[in-house]
Amino acid sequence: MAVMKMKFTFQKRVKLAQGLWLLSWVACVCGAITFTLGVFLKTELRRRSEVMDNTEIHAVPNTLMIVGLASIGINYFAGRISQDALDPSRFPRWKSFLQPFFTVAIFFTLLMLVTVIMSYAMKGNLEASLKIGLKNGIRFYKDTDTPGRCFQKQTIDRLQMEFQCCGNTDFRDWFEVQWISNRYLDFSSKEVKDRIKSNVDGRYLVDGVPFSCCNPSSPRPCIQYRLTNNTAHYNYEYQTEELNIYIRGCREALVNYYMGLMNTIGGVVLSIFLVQMSVLVSLRFLQTSMEAVAGQENVEIETEGYVLEKGVKETAKEFKDKVLKLLQLNQVQAAEGGEQKAEAGAAAPATPAS
Structure with a gap:
């Protein structure tokens, strides 16, 4: 059973595409803010590097900078996709791109959430x-x-x-x-x-x-x-x-200062995470609602959109099976490569002693 299934008329699809375009550019700005927060925290930590023993705490600003740059790229493409969504001649070119795009986008969005958790959990370190x-x-x-x-x-x-x-x-x-x-x-x-x-x-x-x-x-x-x-x-x-x-x-004094700083940054990044999730959910609705229009002469037909085609458990099991299959395939290829090298070594003529 599909998760968050909704019906979309042509007018709703137009409004969804327009809203997504605007939201994606807002999220781009949020990505730039995330990167800036990472640079600021990194600078503050480096200012006191002489009284710090290790660099583990730098994991928080480093991740913020990576996530911020990735967010800018993800939302740029989300804006481009929303522009082409209602053009039957241009939207199909994104079809093969969307699945890997969603995988990368979900990974970096979850990494953003991990950064929020890290910003609250790094007090001991x-x-x-x-x-x-x-x-x-x-x-x-x-x-x-x-x-x-x-x-x-x-x-x-x-x-x-x-x-x-x-x-x-x-x-x-x-x-x-x-x-x-x-x-x-x-x-x-x-x-x-x-x-x-x-x-x-x-x-x-x-x-x-x-x-x-x-x-x-x-x-x-x-x-x-x-x-x-x-x-x-x-x-x-x-x-x-x-x-x-x-x-x-x-x-x-320094723990209170830095934890106050990271907790504030964590709250800001959590809000940005919610904006980023809104972009991905809206893009998913737009993608699934437009798939039903492909090949249709009448683009103004009513379609259905959803976030997940199947239930959460079924989707998770399907993803797990794909990952295991990929890992097994890599192991088989590695084993075959080893056997071929062994056969080549056995077939090689022995070098006569001088």
Whole structure:
């Protein structure tokens, strides 16, 4: 039994073709928007690549760009087909093209839906990537003279000021690394020597944070050193007072930023997906309703259009059988090719020894 079967008069077919032409160009613009969103997200991710450990998260913008370009091409041809739909001399030339066209169009439309799901599901990968990337960024903060890490300090400082955050998880992450370069330490000082000797790794660790962690909206001058020493500052209670540095970690800030960005993009792409599906459904109705007109002298006859010729289960089973048949055919051809090579090798004369 056909799915979504409808009757179409000549006037309805004309309106369907005109509506599809307009909708296909709207979908073309939507495809360009999808591509632009992919480029924008890719650019934003690359801006923070120094504090990200892997590139798995780039799967979302890469797929968006591919789907956007494919959508432009699909909807361009959908518009051309709708133009020729009511011309008995021109529409038949699309008949052999439509079946592979629908296969490609459905694949990329479903890929668009997969991208929407990915944009909501990548939080775990993003958080893991930032956790390691920020940890390395903080560890290499002091290496301003090391090739490849010269701008690491600048990157971290800009990041903390822009997102109003401090450290990886929180500001205490700075207590665990030596973030002050040895070139700025006075090794003749007893305090420096004692701090270096106080840990097995020989690092200069302080309970302080870089200047970029300071909160400019705080009324008190920034306390960035000896944060856990109440006696080092006047009228200061470390455990009860609201510190005048950023409390939120940069990982949380960046995850919230990027997930907000991807969730917004996911919502936009989901709307575009619905537009794209409308184009394909309308094109399918136009195709099936016009097939009954082929070979008829009276093009104004009433015809029937549908989305699927058979039920969903029957169509899925038919598609599965075709795929299995194609795979079996490839296996047989590969086996025959191997046998022919073996026979050719056995028939080849042996080379006499010199």
